[in-house]
Amino acid sequence: MPIITASIDPVTRIEGHLKIDVKIDTVNGVQQVVDAHAVGTLFRGFEKVLEGRDPRDAPIITSRICGVCPTSHGLAAALALDDAFGVLPPTAGLIMRNLVHAACYLESHILHFYVLSLLDYIPGLGMAPWQPGWDVGRRIDARTVQLLQGSYLAALEKRRKAHEMGSIFGGKLPHTPAYLAGGFTAVATSGNKTKFQTYLTELLDFIESTYIPDVEMVASHFSDYFDIGKGHGNLLSYGAFRENPAGSLKLFQAGRRDDGSSSVLPVDTSHIAEHVTHSWYDDSTNALHPAAGDTVPIHPKPEGYSWLKAPRYDGANYECGPLARMTVNGDYSGGVSVMDRHIARAREALKIGQAMEGWLSALPVGQTGYNAAAVPETATAFGLTEAPRGALGHWMKVQDRKIEHYQVITPTCWNCSPRDTAGNRGPLEEALVGVPVAKADQPIEVLRVIHSVDPCLDCATHVMRPGKGGKVYIVDRNGTRETEKTAE
Ligand code: NFE
Numbered sequence: 001m002p003i004i005t006a007s008i009d010p011v012t013r014i015e016g017h018l019k020i021d022v023k024i025d026t027v028n029g030v031q032q033v034v035d036a037h038a039v040g041t042l043f044r045g046f047e048k049v050l051e052g053r054d055p056r057d058a059p060i061i062t063s064r065i066c067g068v069c070p071t072s073h074g075l076a077a078a079l080a081l082d083d084a085f086g087v088l089p090p091t092a093g094l095i096m097r098n099l100v101h102a103a104c105y106l107e108s109h110i111l112h113f114y115v116l117s118l119l120d121y122i123p124g125l126g127m128a129p130w131q132p133g134w135d136v137g138r139r140i141d142a143r144t145v146q147l148l149q150g151s152y153l154a155a156l157e158k159r160r161k162a163h164e165m166g167s168i169f170g171g172k173l174p175h176t177p178a179y180l181a182g183g184f185t186a187v188a189t190s191g192n193k194t195k196f197q198t199y200l201t202e203l204l205d206f207i208e209s210t211y212i213p214d215v216e217m218v219a220s221h222f223s224d225y226f227d228i229g230k231g232h233g234n235l236l237s238y239g240a241f242r243e244n245p246a247g248s249l250k251l252f253q254a255g256r257r258d259d260g261s262s263s264v265l266p267v268d269t270s271h272i273a274e275h276v277t278h279s280w281y282d283d284s285t286n287a288l289h290p291a292a293g294d295t296v297p298i299h300p301k302p303e304g305y306s307w308l309k310a311p312r313y314d315g316a317n318y319e320c321g322p323l324a325r326m327t328v329n330g331d332y333s334g335g336v337s338v339m340d341r342h343i344a345r346a347r348e349a350l351k352i353g354q355a356m357e358g359w360l361s362a363l364p365v366g367q368t369g370y371n372a373a374a375v376p377e378t379a380t381a382f383g384l385t386e387a388p389r390g391a392l393g394h395w396m397k398v399q400d401r402k403i404e405h406y407q408v409i410t411p412t413c414w415n416c417s418p419r420d421t422a423g424n425r426g427p428l429e430e431a432l433v434g435v436p437v438a439k440a441d442q443p444i445e446v447l448r449v450i451h452s453v454d455p456c457l458d459c460a461t462h463v464m465r466p467g468k469g470g471k472v473y474i475v476d477r478n479g480t481r482e483t484e485k486t487a488e
Contacts, residue, residue: 003034004440010041011450013116015068016457017041018416020450022432024440033446036425036432038416040308040457043280047295050406055081055375055398059179062394062408066458067174068111071104071166072387073408074179076394079383081181084398085373088245093183093369095359096169098241099196100176100184101385102352102359103166106203107159108388109322109349113215113342114155117451120444121218122148134442139221151214158206165199168192183370188363196360204353207346215346222448225338229449231431233259233336236318236414237328238267238393240386241355251355252386255328256318259336264328267313269384269393274409275310275420278303287421290395290407291380310417310426311409319427320390320414321453322348338452345454375401387411389454415453428453 009019019039024031046065050058058077063070075097082088089097122145124130140148163173169186170176178185219225239247239254255264273287281304282296298304318324319336322345326332331351334340379398386392390411397405417426425433428450437443469486 006440006443006446008443008446008450009039011447011455013119013447013451014455014457015066016412016455018450018455018457020432020446022437022443022446024437024443031437031440033432033435033437033443036429037305038308038418038426038429040306040416040418042457043297043299043307045295045297047406047408050403053403054401055084055379055396055403056181058394058396058403058406060175060177063175063179065408065410066456068108068456068458069104069387069389069392070174071101071170071176071179072385072392073394074176075101076383076385076387076392076408077396078179078181078183079385080381080394080396081383083383084376084379084381084396085181086376087182087371087373089183090368090371091245091362092188092364092367093371094242094245095363096184096186096188096369097179098359099356099363100166100170100173100178102241102356103162103170104173105352105388106207106349107162107166109345110155110159110162110203110206110211112388112451112454113211113346114152115159116454117342117448118148118152118214118218120448120451121222125149134444134447135439136444140218144217148214148217151210154206154210158203161199162203165196165203168196168199178369180370182373183368186369187367188365190365193360193363193365197357200353200356200360204350204357207349207353211349212346215342219339219343222339225448226335226340227337228435228445229338229341229431229452230336231319231427232317234316234318234427235324235327235336236267236313236320236391237325238384238386238391240325241352251352252325252329254384256313257324257328258316264330269382271314272393272409273312273315274413275312277310277421278418279306279309280304281309290393290409291382291397291405293395293407295407306418308413308417308426309409310420311414312420315420315422317417317420317424317427317430318391318414319431319453320386320411321345322388322390324390325386326351338448341452341454377401389456390414410456412456416455416457428455 004024011018021037023035025034059074063074241251243249280299326344382395395407
């Protein structure tokens, strides 16, 4: 049989726009994926938007990179500003940074399992937009499917409540304006602490009584997926949720774990470089550290096939996300697979929710959340944290009190990166190779692997192109309209 090429474009039930091309062939009598390309189909120019701006704008602007992990970008930018301004938050600010960031994790993890992944395993409700859909098989009995569909509907409400909880201190979500250099804008009252606890109790109950059992239920019917979708097997975490201002204590420790090894290696970000050989960026920017990297789009380009760059650590591929965090931290000891990712993510939600209770009770009432600091004349700084989907870094240079240079490496850039200069596949691409496919025209097995890494191409890429005839206004940095033209 000839090799079949299947394109899933766009991949649905993810954030943003991802295209996956797979080659399917029969090997040893099993029809399976033999090669894969992950294509980020949109350009994200936030780094260029930031150049020339006041550094204090960075948390506000970068949180617009994405609607599902805006607090992570706000926090990463604020950490870079702490570093640049030479300031650390007071206890109240540190705790509120954690609580609002953690609220976003709960929202994101619940959303991911129920809304983005579950329908790879059970049919959706018998109406649009759930039908028509791909054939997901009938491994789970009708009564259990009905229970899971009920959890799906409950999850819609719970994830909204997670956002409402975060907005108690964040002011609003998804794009809270509360993260800033030296801390956080809010001041806690005993009333809003109690309100936060009420939401948290309800969400913890849902995670314990519904989310974790539902994931385990699905895993018990799809136990073959503990052996599917491994990829390179290397895991990376920057560590997250500081428990003291300087960050020497964290809920999740930083570290790397290489495939086949049980030892946790340190993370030294000077070993990170972004490859662009197969990305639509100028080759003169290849294999640079993010502090020196640039965003120079070149499209088309002979070897290019994605707007994502390919971050590598000492030239090696690393997967990041809840499984990496939980494994590196010693909280999870399974393997690397589709189901390990789902189970680690659910258990992480519980661990974070329980930690939130401790942070909330330690949150001082009536105390300022930030320490003021002046914008420095010059600085070179970075902020590292973990977004729900994994390792997130912002690198910044300040010159004449303005941002001269900014680079962001998102978790999805690690996970969904294209091939690097050496030709090695990115983590998701590698995880897809060997995946058995029953029906090449409905490769649901491929979708299960893609969804397990929870891609967010919004974080990785962005562009807006006006339709023909659309009015384009070019606005200078002071907000003054300079020119107007008609798009062709
Ligand atoms: Ni748009 Fe994000 C998270 C970040 S993933 S969701 O989590 O950073 O690239």
